Amino acid sequence: MGVFYKWGAGRNPDHPEIVDAYDSTLVTADGTEILDAAAGAAVVNLGHSLEGVGDVMAAQADRVGYVSTSHFSTPSVESVAEKLAAMTPGSLNHAFFVDSGSEAVESAIKLARAYHVxxxxxxxxxxxxxWNAYHGATLGALAASGNTGRRTVYDPLLRDWPKIGPAYPYRWGHEGTPEEQAVAAARELEQLVRREGPETVAAFVAEPVGGASIPATRPHPAYYREVRRICSEYGLLFIADEVMVGFGRTGEPFACEGLGVVPDLMALGKGLSAGYAPISATMASDRVVETLEANDHPFQHGHTYSGNPVSTVVADHVLDRYTEDLFAAVRRRGRRLETALEPLTESPIVGELRRVGLQVGIEFVADRETRAPFDPDVGVARRVYDDALANGVYTYPGGGSVDGQAGDHLMLSPPFVVDDDAIEAIADAVVSAVNRVADAEGRRTV
Structure with missing residues (x-):
């Protein structure tokens, strides 16, 4: 939700004022400590107050604070591009830098269009x-999104691009094994492409693992293998939106790797600087870039601060911290968090507890048998959030996952450095909050 700030209006009483932070902890102006169980917005992967960031940022600002990357380069932008090419799968060897996840998706959309032209x-x-996916706030990224709560006001400004159903196994109606259901769901894409006409479709965009709209949803890998086949067969580019789940959130460097597919374009952000500077990137495959170059078709796109020296030197420092040891710790801590949250599987208002790496989605339902969601006016997710925050834990609530309006859920995505004591405290606060909301709704608690 957007927030306006006005001179002389005073502090928003609904927003605690944070004056300090360390590891997985936020500190308010009155000294209250809050556990950050969401890493901000799944951004602060490496924890608050990461050692060395301030030093490299200050040193770069003292030397070169800004150049236009349309005309100049810097050592840090070259280094980050090289590291990203080495980290990302397949032939995603070309980095286009921008400033936010929305811009990374927007750039991927424009690259797809430029490639086909x-x-x-x-x-x-x-x-x-x-449907129910969210890819960003800019108009192109929003047009490709299916999050109706964020789209509705701006619908007259958006391209009316087609949508398929979400990758949402908990609510799929397909028959068969998880693999058969996944293939059937993916083939909705093929049916839609054939109906629209392949010659009209440039790309398909998806989060390989669900983010804030339907957190921690991951279908059987056959889903994305089928998506990859369809895109290749019909000439579409596959855009993987890894803005939220890239850089180890799923326990792998990138979520696509755990699914065994390589996209044509990949949108990255958030973890690229771990929250210390605004920077994102669109990774493009050799095929896409070589097609533009072979046809003398320059990519007419960019932003003023794209690839600026301060942001790229921070990203360069951060990328060195993403190691296999850290990814192994993510997997281990994710399992521990899931175990600590296990009482929720018996809660009368929890339909599904799902986890991928160190990301957890808790879906609330009014009826566990029918999986019927709560009326949005009941505000279940927000009430759980408020209760947990009152007890010192910040989480990430959401809604609309079922039909754009109904469908309450909570996401937990703590920093990768979260320790065992903090994991237990997060789980205790969330389980207690769910119990209190269930009691208030007249339900049996766990």
Whole structure:
């Protein structure tokens, strides 16, 4: 939700004022400590007050604070691009830097369009997304999103691009094994492409693991293998939005790697600087970039602060901290958090507790048998959030996952450095909060 600040209006009483932070802890102006169980917005992967960031940022600002990357380069932007090419899977060897996740998705959309124009297929312009997905606040990224709560006001400004259903196994109606259900769900994309006409479709965009809209949803890997086949067969580019789940959140460097697929374009952000500077990137495959170059079709796109020296030197420092040892710790701490939250599996208002790496999604339901969601006016997710925050734990609530309006959930995505004591404290606060909300709704608690 957007927040306005006005001179002389005083502090918003609903927003605790944070004056300090360390590891997984936020400190308010009155000295209250709050456990950050969401890493801000799944951003602060490496914890608050990461050693060395201030030093490299200050040193860079003292030397070169800004150059236009349309005309100049810097050592740090070259280094970050090289490291990203080495980290990302397949032939995603080309980095285009921007400033936010929304801009990274927007850049991917424009790259997909430019690629098809360069290769002589100018009728390909549609970007197929999924309902209940969120890819960013800019108009192109929002048009590809299916999060109706964020779209509705701006619908008249958005391209009417087609959508398929979400990758949401808990609510799929497909028959068969998890693999058969996954293939059936993915084939919705093929049916839609054939109906629209492949010659009109430029790309398909998806989060390989669900983010804030439907947190921690991950179908059987057959889903994305089928998506990859369909995109290749019909000439679409596959855009993987890893803004939230990239850089180890799933226990792998990138979520696509755990699914065994390589996209044509990948949007990255958040963890790229771990929250210490605004920077994001769109990774493009050799095929996409070489097609533009071979056809003398420059990519006409950019932003003033794209690839600026201060942000890139921070990202360069941060990327060195992403190691296999850290990813192993993410997997271990994720398992521990899931175990600590296990009482929720018996809660009368929890339909599903799901986890991927160190990301947990808790879905609230009014009826566990039918999986019926709560009326949005009941505000279950917000009430659980408020209760946990009152007890010193900040979480990430959400809604609309079922039909755009109904569908309450809570996401937990703490910093990767969260220790065992903090994990237990997070779980205790969340379980207690769910119990109190269930009691208030007249339900049996766990």
């Amino acid at each position: 360069a290769r002589g297929e100018p009728t390909r312009e549609a970007v197929i997304g999924r």
